Amino acid sequence: xxxxxxxxxxxxxxxSGAYGQCPExxxxxxxxxxxxxxxxxxxxxxxxLQSVFADDFAGLSxxxxxxxxxxxxxxxxDAARSSASGLPAPKVIHDYYQIGCxxxxxxITHRNVVTTSVDGKERTxxxxxxxxxxxxxxxxxxxxxxxxxxxxxxxxxYMEREWNDADVKRDFAWHARSFADDFSGVSSRTGTxxxxxxxIASSKQGTLASAELSDLDxxxxxxxxxxxxxxxxxxKDEKGAQFDRNVRFTDTFVKRDGRWMxxxxxxxxxx
Numbered sequence: 001x002x003x004x005x006x007x008x009x010x011x012x013x014x015x016s017g018a019y020g021q022c023p024e025x026x027x028x029x030x031x032x033x034x035x036x037x038x039x040x041x042x043x044x045x046x047x048x049l050q051s052v053f054a055d056d057f058a059g060l061s062x063x064x065x066x067x068x069x070x071x072x073x074x075x076x077x078d079a080a081r082s083s084a085s086g087l088p089a090p091k092v093i094h095d096y097y098q099i100g101c102x103x104x105x106x107x108i109t110h111r112n113v114v115t116t117s118v119d120g121k122e123r124t125x126x127x128x129x130x131x132x133x134x135x136x137x138x139x140x141x142x143x144x145x146x147x148x149x150x151x152x153x154x155x156x157x158y159m160e161r162e163w164n165d166a167d168v169k170r171d172f173a174w175h176a177r178s179f180a181d182d183f184s185g186v187s188s189r190t191g192t193x194x195x196x197x198x199x200i201a202s203s204k205q206g207t208l209a210s211a212e213l214s215d216l217d218x219x220x221x222x223x224x225x226x227x228x229x230x231x232x233x234x235x236k237d238e239k240g241a242q243f244d245r246n247v248r249f250t251d252t253f254v255k256r257d258g259r260w261m262x263x264x265x266x267x268x269x270x271x
Contacts, residue, residue, distance in 0.1 A: 044079025
């Protein structure tokens with residue numbers, strides 16, 4: 001069992017100077033702006049969308065460049081179609097935000113998780129969006145936009161991050177949902193082999209304070225994949241003793257019914 005997993009970061013390139021000029025309060029406002037934009041799109045709220053996009057907006061779509069009018073018309077039409085279909089609305093989550101800005105420009109990027117029901121089964125699609133904004137006289141405006149589906153490799157790196165977040169938050173429902181029933185783990189401390197239930201029970205012992213990832217590598221072949229890396233973890237063990245450890249891990253994933261699941265995990269303590 002790999003006792004604690006690392007968070008995998010997918011970083012948007014930006015100059016250190018740009019990030020240095022973007023205080024946390026401004027990042028919070030920009031994330032709120034982005035979420036309100038997403039909600040307006042889901043509702044097909046034309047009036048609010050008019051205030052989001054700059055008049056000179058240029059977005060990259062599968063069919064080429066899109067202007068402000070076309071972007072708003074598409075969002076309103078898609079919302080109307082979804083409402084008229086009578087089917088449950090897709091569940092949409094925007095997470096893992098990375099935001100950089102100067103006083104007059106900003107870049108927002110985040111993951112999108114869209115879950116729908118197909119023939120009674122959940123199907124999830126993953127994409128990532130990149131938004132360029134400028135501060136105009138009446139506030140932030142979106143001047144450009146692009147997005148793309150995530151590769152299996154990127155999905156798995158995010159899954160490692162989700163796993164780590166679940167450990168920090170003690171969200172063991174994530175483990176139950178994301179581990180394959182035939183999961184096997186090898187402890188980084190004792191070398192003990194564990195089943196899914198045993199691994200989850202072991203994870204409930206102790207607490208995680210922090211984790212830092214390095215040396216990530218992901219390899220995918222068909223419906224199987226391997227992620228390796230090093231995890232610097234700090235916290236308290238089951239006896240309340242503090243620990244500060246580096247763990248080199250190997251995680252094996254398998255795709256079943258269109259969804260990646262953790263199949264096996266092994267960790268080794270290193271200096």
